[in-house]
Amino acid sequence: MAHPYHHSLSSVRKWGGAVEDYLPIHSWFDASKAITADFRHRALRHHAEGIFMAETIFGSTITLSTGRMIPTRWVGEQHVIEDLGFIPSFADWVRCIRPEPWMGRARRLEGEVGAPHAAAPPATEVA
Structure with missing residues (x-):
């Protein structure tokens, strides 16, 4: 994997x-290596959305x-192209994630926190 310094040298040449x-x-593009130090870190920022995030x-x-x-x-496009050969979309990355059962589990919280429709009606004024 290229180091940010080497990407920067490439930018200077360009x-x-x-x-x-x-x-x-x-x-910034490679900071996600702190989370997972292999190519999978790229799924977080190495895509079209990541390039626009960098601009923000x-x-x-x-x-x-x-x-x-x-x-x-x-600069973002150069980085992603040097690492991947093209600029994928975030959807391209997501399609490659194998869904696991735990990823779709969600608790219904309405009963625990109270749903908006269960809120008490506002108090009426007494004239």
Whole structure:
């Protein structure tokens, strides 16, 4: 797996600037390695939605140390393509998850917390 530093070197070759200009974005994409240190970490951010999330977090553009502005999305697309060869959707990842029985279990909480329809009617004013 590529390290965020190597992705950043690739960004420098593509758009100029310094490694430090890109490192926060590439590190964010790979921060999910803290959860699972194999390729499965990519399911959390390595997709089209993750690229747009990066844009929300880092802004629409970044300003390089040279003063040049480039779209954050370009950096995200570069990262995902370098790791996967294309940009999948989140749905592409989800289709590959094998459902387990525990994933669909949910308790009905209405009886425990009271459903809105079971709330007492508002008190009426006495004139």
